[in-house]
Amino acid sequence: MANIHSLDPSASPLDYFGWELRRQREANGLKQGQLGDLIFCTGSLIGQIETTKKIPTRDFAERVDAALATDGVFSRLVGLVLRSQLPTWFQPYAEMEARAAYISTYQAQLVYGLLQTEEYARALLGVDHPGKVDEMVAARLDRQRILEGEHAPALWIVLSEAALLQEVGGQDVMRRQLARLLDFRDNPWVQIQVMPFSAGQHTGMMGSFTLLRLDDDPDLFYVESYDQGHMTANPTVIKERSVGYARLQATALSPEDSAVLIARVMEERYGARR
Known part of the structure; x- marks a missing residue:
């Protein structure tokens, strides 16, 4: 665990958050336990965040701002931390995704990160990153905040039927994940289509990809491999993949029929009636 007196605030956003939390707490003449009482947590948690052992949540940051009257400093900083x-x-x-006005994505195997439940994300990330799962789940859930508010992007997802059948985290986790997909049926800015196995060969079989449309910048194409991502604004690539995505939309089930299939998989494979 880091020693708070040797913490370098310039090392990372997390180090700066911990350093500034300690500075503001002491400036208000509070011990860790006293601040914990004010924001309904333990003094131990305050100490762990001050020494970068724990990642702060948005709720924690907002409570600290209110308790210490810091004019939103920690609420603004926590986004960088996450x-x-x-x-x-x-x-x-992630930075470009947060700025996008329109997101079109094809997902060949998994539910897109912006629609994942916490349990589903935890099961996925725990496979390769068991020591950092809490931090990575918190970061993934924070990405989902772009779907809230008046400036939320339009999101169109074509999801392979394989993503519905590939069990992640167990039946209960999958049931709740599919239920979350169905919760978006009445959201005019989120459209979900399922590409059924019965469609046969199609243009998305080379793998998942995403197209981002931005208001003030060129469109972007994004694809990733196991440990790296590739993003380009090459006009030829954008044109080819945009046409390919339109073909995926035309081949996939309609959003209405997709919802029927998702509900059926919930009932028949994961034991849920909706």
């Missing part, structure tokens, strides 16, 4: 927990190679994409 984003810094994403893999370094993924962070440029």
